[in-house]
Amino acid sequence: MSVTVKYRSYLAELTKTASESLEAATLKDVLKHIKTHFGAEAEKQAKTMLIAVNGQSVHHLAHFKTALKDGDEVSFLPICGGG
Numbered sequence: 001m002s003v004t005v006k007y008r009s010y011l012a013e014l015t016k017t018a019s020e021s022l023e024a025a026t027l028k029d030v031l032k033h034i035k036t037h038f039g040a041e042a043e044k045q046a047k048t049m050l051i052a053v054n055g056q057s058v059h060h061l062a063h064f065k066t067a068l069k070d071g072d073e074v075s076f077l078p079i080c081g082g083g
Contacts, residue, residue, distance in 0.1 A: 001025055001070045005033075009078035011049060014042040027051065027058060027066040030074055050077040 006019045015038045024030045035043035051058045052075045058066045068074070 001068060001072075003030070003068050003070075003072045003074055005030055006073065006075040008076060009049075011042060011045050011076050014038055014045060024068055024074075026064070026068060027053070027074065028064045030068075031064065046076050048079075050079050051075070052077065 001023060002021050003024050004019060004021050005024075007015050007017060012018050015034070022030070022033055024033065031043055031046060034046050053061060053066055053068065054073055055075075058064070
């Protein structure tokens with residue numbers, strides 16, 4: 001299952017890429033890929049970001065157990081606040 005993963009903010013700096021395609025069946029597989037290829041710090045940062053699958057927050061899905069299908073887009077976005 002090929003998915004597109006998009007990295008933003010500090011995570012893009014750690015991975016030295018804005019996006020990549022990889023084989024993953026769940027979001028947990030994507031996080032494992034990040035740790036294996038970019039290190040524990042990149043995985044730690046990824047887990048603190050807003051994670052979306054096809055534009056929908058994984059908090060409304062199955063969190064890290066969210067299933068992925070061919071062609072899905074996983075985005076790691078910085079959490080912004082303000083007022």
